[in-house]
Amino acid sequence: MGKNINEIKNEALKELESVADVNSIKELSIRYLGRKGIITQFLRNLSNLPKDERPAAGKEANHVKIFLDEQFKNAIKRLESKSIDSGLKIDVSLPGRPSVQGSMHPISEITRQICDIFTRLGFSVVEGPEVETDFYNFEALNIPKNHPARDMQDTFYISENIVLRTHTSPTQPRTMEKQDPPVRIIAPGKVYRCDSDVTHTPMFNQVEGLFVDKDVSFGDLKGILTMFIHQMFDSETSLRFRPSFFPFTEPSAEVDIRCVMCKGSGCRVCSQTGWLEILGAGMVHPAVFENIGYDTSVYTGFAFGMGVERIAMLKYEIDDTRKFFENDIRFLRQF
Amino acid sequence: MKVSLSWLKEYAAVEMETKALADAFTMAGLEVDAVTERYEYLDNIVVGHITGISPHPNADRLQLCEVDVGNRTVSVVCGAQNVKEDIFVPVALPGASLPNGVVIGKNIIRGQHSEGMICSDVEMGIGSDSSGIKILEGVLSAGMKLSEAINISDTIIEIDLTPNRSDCLSIIGVAREAAAFNLSKVKYPEITLPDSQDNIQKFTSVKVENPELCPRYAARLIFDIKVGPSPFWLQDRLMSIGMRPINNIVDITNFVMMETGQPLHAFDYDRLAENRIVVRCAKNGEKFTTLDQKERSLTNEMLMICDGEKPVAIGGVMGGLNSEIDESTTRVLLESAYFNPISIRKTSKALGLNTDATHRFERGVDPDGTIRAINRASQLIAELGGGLLIDGIIDHRKGPVKKCLIPLNVKDTNRLLGTNFDLKIIKGLLQSIEFKVEPKDEYSIDVYPPSFRVDILRPEDLMEEVARLSGYNNIPVTFPQASGESKKPSKTPVERNRIKSIMLGFGFTEVINYSFIHKLSCDHLNFHPDDPKRNMVEILNPLTEDQTVMRTSLVPGVLGTMNLNISQQTRNLKIFEIGKIFLNNDEDSLPEEIEMVSGLWTGSCHDASWHSTEKQCDFYDIKGVLEGMFNTLKIENITFTKTPEKSLTFTKTGYSADVYIENELIGIVGEVDQQVLSTFGLKQKAFVFELNLDSLLGLIPDTISSKPVPKYPAVFRDSTIIIDNNIEATSIKNHIDLLKEDLVESIRIFDIYEGEPISKGNKSISFRITYRSSVETLEDDYVSKLHKNITYNLVKKLDATLPGDQ
């Protein structure tokens, strides 16, 4: 008969202390407790003992077996929890299991930003149909049939009296028809013109704004748009108002901002002028109010419209407007 | 509108630098598009000093000149008679390009090197002398730039005019604005008519049959003219703004049009039948050949200028070939008229004929400028064409031009502009651009706009002039008083953005496709012949074949996007689009516009990686997206039912589900049919959904009422039953629901198995029921009994067996 069971136990514990990884403990466990393990062997050899000693020795050996098994398992558990805590056992340079969000289309994102700014200024968002009557798209906006101003917009026709809206401005008469002043709306949406090149796509996006109340002035228009530009770009961006012509506003203005690329010193984006045309605006033409039935002696108002693509191109330094509708995922994932 | 600065300076004193002038125009509403130096091409022409001449060895009429061009001496072959030693001449050096299109290079002329060209006036586009080379006079030195030597320069300013400013479609019109910058006045050209003879009434008559379309028609006669080239100054003026000189008579009518804005037309008097003019509408189908040698088909809405027999011009649009001025012309009838702008525009549109004349007439010419212009042209024709002016004007008019009076109130002006102008300032500004102002009282004036400002009709138009002239940028920035409450944000945009965020969270990227698609898209998607989505809105004037109709589904767009990205090697794609579809009602009403949301998932769910193998997406992935979306939106009562065979379109048989919410069909989800895929040039599997967003938004609950979280623990019981393969898994839930057992909190299927040892045609389904009471902790025994009952019930209802029974 070789070592007694307590010696075996002490040796096993000593060995356990000297190993520090899970695999070695498992090997140790097999070496002592496996089918051909030391303890198993010991138990088998008990038959060589005198009959009366066998039960006590067997019991003791079994206790040791259970005790060691517990020790091995606990050691493994300790090591495993330790490896999670200490980071010793993972390769942090491996990529994690991905949680990938999609990307918002840049046009949606910019539209949202524009609407958010105006919503904060007390405007509410309205929307209108994209296929529109000649009446709302033109006539109600003081653009009669056979007026040269119609040449300013290349129109897609559905029938003689139905068009794809060429601007978001039809939302103006549509809104005013339904409510009395005060009116404070912002109307984003798709518009269509039959024009296609690097700077034009046959479909694009505009945001229209309309503010009608007592004593609203051109100065107020300048105020609201200045506030908008400062929030959209930055508070250093200066604005320039130029006289222009829209049949549904009088006075009418084009609004330029200081080139956001060159800060006014002149570059390719601003055609060396230092200014970027960004908005059309003006005081609502009395003919538009008359069509609706607003009292022009009481109410005045301003309206403005801007191209979303134009602003997105400036914000994200995009040079070709067609990219917006190609939907190359490698482009869209950048936003 | 192109404006030559030197021409403009004939009428207005300009004190500003060119750049400042261009800025001033822009800020006055005349947006300057481009400023170019007209003689830039002369930069490669320098002053040369001829230091030696020898005969050309191989050509009798050519000479070989040694020319000092400042930094070197070059050999130039010259054929002019007047070339001689020790003169200064303009030398076009290699690289120079001349107005006639010639580009100078290093040449070998009859065996002799020639490094440049000695030029004549004509060759340089600066004069009419073509008899020989130009000999330069004055204090000169070799190598000087020619433009400095002859002091020639002109700036061309291109103005992008808005359609309201027809008064600026002339050099004088633009000069008027320039003059106002320094508060000076335009100098109108003085018109002194030559002595006239006889009387026009003896030779011709004008009859206007449609005075509404031609409110004014004036005519003059000039006899004994000689048609020939115009003098250089006149040709030069026209060329400076891009017009081609033709002959003196035509050039004069063009010159006066550009000077005054009034289009004129000259007829060959002797080619007018009965030597008279009749203004009337054409007959339907009448044919007429215009000056550009094209035969036009006319309608009875088109106003024609006729002689005693036939049309000779389309009024205000273009003259006819049959009465054109040519070398043989000796007598001219000059026309200056005011045509109805709408009529001109209609005719011009119908014929697709845009001319300088239609451009002006349709925007409105000065109704009071008719006579001035015809006299100005008569004066020039008599001067330059050597003619004899016949006494008198035929001036056929509907009635005198009404003087337009607009009252203007100072307070109203300041209220609209947000300014603080007093009456004196407003008066001064308006007077600076020739508006007549009569004071009425302390706060109001009567304003008479000049006749050429046809765009000024209302007080607001005057207010714009005041704002424009004082400078928009000088108007103070103010902020409006917001009256009333601001409204609650409208639901649609808010919820739409929420759905976008949900889709982004699920890893889908937003795309935006054109609203117009290919006409055959309905065929491409296998829509049934009577599908309402076949009622497409058609565009009358589409740009391209694949953009001819408005979409009735977002699916062609997302499949197109998939195609584009796969061609760019992006094979794994999760995209969605939110946008409108358009269903046609009938010809004259607006189509129904429905907002839809569509998603597409193709390729792998996740790539092969160190932690997992690649997994291709499948039906359950995309269905899970919808379930996740509905769940987030708190939309309940959703059912997915197998799309009936007969209503299948772009989805694959057996792999398609109709989506119902509260028994309303709101969309479809499924795998794209093979055939449809290949129509879109696609091979790999794709899973799509398309839902009616408008319906979906309506189903989102407006309010959420919270419920208490459970106080008592749940008890779980699992079962497995074996049922017919054709029974949908959902029937288990449906049947248990029917039992209305309060303690059943939820049912979850966790395993489905087909194959050994399950007999063919059957499948085993394992599910877990969660039991919970809201008032007590459930007894194990009680739940076990309940569960056994439910399972037994299920087995009976679904004709199922339990695993042990087999």
Ligand SMILES: [Zn+2]
């Ligand atoms: Zn710039």
